[in-house]
Amino acid sequence: MAAEGGGGGGGGAVRRVPPHSPSGLVLQTVEMHTGGEPLRIIPRLEMAEEAAAEGLSLLSLRREVSATQDHVRRALMHEPRGHAGMYGAVVVRNGAAATGAHLAALFLHGAGYSTMCGHAVLALGRFALDYGLVAAPSRPETAVRLRCPCGPVTAFVPWDGHRSGNPVRFHSVPAFAAATDLAIDVPGHGKVMVDIGYGGTFYAFLSAEQLGLDVCSSKTRDLVSAASAVTEAVKKQFKLRHPESEDLAFLYGTILTDGKDAFSEEPTTNICVFADEQVDRSPTGSGVTARIALQYHKGLIQLNQTRTFRSSTTGSFFTGKAVKATKFGDYDAVIVEVSGEAFYTGTATFTVEEEDPLKYGFFLK
Numbered sequence: 001m002a003a004e005g006g007g008g009g010g011g012g013a014v015r016r017v018p019p020h021s022p023s024g025l026v027l028q029t030v031e032m033h034t035g036g037e038p039l040r041i042i043p044r045l046e047m048a049e050e051a052a053a054e055g056l057s058l059l060s061l062r063r064e065v066s067a068t069q070d071h072v073r074r075a076l077m078h079e080p081r082g083h084a085g086m087y088g089a090v091v092v093r094n095g096a097a098a099t100g101a102h103l104a105a106l107f108l109h110g111a112g113y114s115t116m117c118g119h120a121v122l123a124l125g126r127f128a129l130d131y132g133l134v135a136a137p138s139r140p141e142t143a144v145r146l147r148c149p150c151g152p153v154t155a156f157v158p159w160d161g162h163r164s165g166n167p168v169r170f171h172s173v174p175a176f177a178a179a180t181d182l183a184i185d186v187p188g189h190g191k192v193m194v195d196i197g198y199g200g201t202f203y204a205f206l207s208a209e210q211l212g213l214d215v216c217s218s219k220t221r222d223l224v225s226a227a228s229a230v231t232e233a234v235k236k237q238f239k240l241r242h243p244e245s246e247d248l249a250f251l252y253g254t255i256l257t258d259g260k261d262a263f264s265e266e267p268t269t270n271i272c273v274f275a276d277e278q279v280d281r282s283p284t285g286s287g288v289t290a291r292i293a294l295q296y297h298k299g300l301i302q303l304n305q306t307r308t309f310r311s312s313t314t315g316s317f318f319t320g321k322a323v324k325a326t327k328f329g330d331y332d333a334v335i336v337e338v339s340g341e342a343f344y345t346g347t348a349t350f351t352v353e354e355e356d357p358l359k360y361g362f363f364l365k
């Protein structure tokens with residue numbers, strides 16, 4: 001919740017928050033992680049709710065918050081309150097932005113605003129039940145309807161009558177292969193072959209071996225540098241197209257894999273480097289979605305064949321499977337089910353003092 005000023009009282013009253021400027025922000029959050037990737041949830045941001053009440057779509061609201069409230073993102077994602085790997089979500093419950101859903105979400109990271117985030121959806125599913133956003137949860141599992149900037153998704157959350165549990169799973173927006181075996185010239189690495197998949201946002205995929213690296217044993221710094229070079233090269237050499245909106249036609253990052261794309265009962269390992277060299281600690285929910293879509297497109301897996309994906313950074317696991325074939329514009333697409341475990345780590349109240357020269361954070365690389 002974002003609130004202004006206030007708080008304190010005189011005499012022996014206990015202050016609920018530290019002293020702060022009367023006009024300064026107070027930001028209350030719920031802290032979670034999914035597979036090690038953090039999620040800082042803002043249950044209510046007044047400006048976002050007011051704009052949603054005026055009829056803005058979620059994509060339009062994403063642009064509006066970016067233009068007018070970016071100080072909130074910077075304050076919570078950047079140091080000293082956040083860190084280079086922080087991730088967040090603003091919950092929106094009213095207006096056109098959340099039509100037909102229990103909640104809508106805006107996704108925040110160190111460099112800006114994403115259009116889809118699978119690890120956040122898994123966590124928000126639990127949050128929605130535990131914080132009363134679903135009026136009458138059902139046992140043993142409750143469907144939670146979420147609206148993301150890329151479109152509607154549904155999370156399926158265990159419920160024992162008192163609290164949510166794990167694992168949580170979600171069904172994606174239509175996911176598809178945007179390009180396969182695309183030759184890209186990467187400075188410092190030469191020509192590589194990449195696939196580009198969409199799972200609510202676009203990623204480039206290739207084996208780390210093509211870059212002279214091993215996704216399981218190479219230094220994270222080397223993997224990040226190589227993946228970032230691929231991202232920049234793809235942006236310059238390939239134009240993305242989304243069937244519905246230009247706002248969604250951007251490359252979010254590169255996912256380096258162990259090259260094990262054919263169906264197997266054994267886990268396949270990857271690392272996702274997105275936005276401004278941010279490293280996902282989880283196997284990446286939207287990345288798993290896109291990678292399953294690519295594997296299905298190539299005939300490497302069939303419907304309802306479950307694959308396990310492991311993060312090279314934390315060793316955490318997600319599973320994924322294509323559950324339904326569909327069309328999305330001109331693309332042959334699939335609905336993908338992703339499953340993982342999300343956990344609470346606490347709650348927080350953050351304050352902003354107006355006289356603080358670093359009040360809206362800083363980013364150290």
